[in-house]
Amino acid sequence: MSVYRSTLQNSDPFLMTQRQVNEAIAAFFIKNGSSVTFAETGIDVDAIAKVKSIKFYIESRENQALKYAGTDKVFDSSQISIHIAEQIEQIMRFQQQFDHSKRVFFIIGNPDIRRIRDLLSRID
Numbered sequence: 183m184s185v186y187r188s189t190l191q192n193s194d195p196f197l198m199t200q201r202q203v204n205e206a207i208a209a210f211f212i213k214n215g216s217s218v219t220f221a222e223t224g225i226d227v228d229a230i231a232k233v234k235s236i237k238f239y240i241e242s243r244e245n246q247a248l249k250y251a252g253t254d255k256v257f258d259s260s261q262i263s264i265h266i267a268e269q270i271e272q273i274m275r276f277q278q279q280f281d282h283s284k285r286v287f288f289i290i291g292n293p294d295i296r297r298i299r300d301l302l303s304r305i306d
Contacts, residue, residue, distance in 0.1 A: 184247060184255040190297075198293040199251050200244040204229055207240055207291045227276055228291070235285050239276055241269045242291035245298070259297055266290075266301050 187193050198206070208218040211231035216238070218231045231238040243265040245256050257265070269290040280286050292298045 183258045183261055184250060185258045187254045187256045190256070190259075192296050194245055194256055194293070194295045194297065196293065196295070197246040197251075197256060198244050199246055199248045200228070200242055201248065203242045203244050203291050203293060204240075207231075207242065211238070227272070236287070237285065238287045238289055239273075239280070240289045240291050241272050241276070243269055245293045245295055262297055263301055265292075266298070270305075 187197070204220060207229060208220075208231075211218050211233070214233070216231040216233040218229055221228050227239040228242045229240040231240065243262075245262065247255070247257065250256075269292075273288045273290060277288055
């Protein structure tokens with residue numbers, strides 16, 4: 183569900199769609215010498231960064247739906263919580279499919295906002 187950012191007790195300092203999250207992640211990895219490819223289907227990880235023989239599988243989410251880009255609407259905290267749960271579930275599924283070497287890493291990518299940080303801090 184979406185709400186107006188101004189109605190949140192701790193308003194998000196910025197808004198990001200999933201595309202913007204992926205672009206920011208790609209920029210970071212490319213700046214650090216990695217190549218980045220994006221998923222072609224909705225059943226793949228969102229992005230794969232590769233540097234030398236190390237791969238990073240990245241599953242990302244946003245705090246604003248693409249259809250609300252340019253507005254003040256963001257996902258409410260319950261939807262953010264669902265996104266985090268989905269990311270963890272998908273990373274666990276992907277992890278089962280790949281070699282368990284020390285050259286494969288799984289990452290969840292999100293906007294760096296307090297609501298997401300607070301939810302993730304509760305996970306051991």
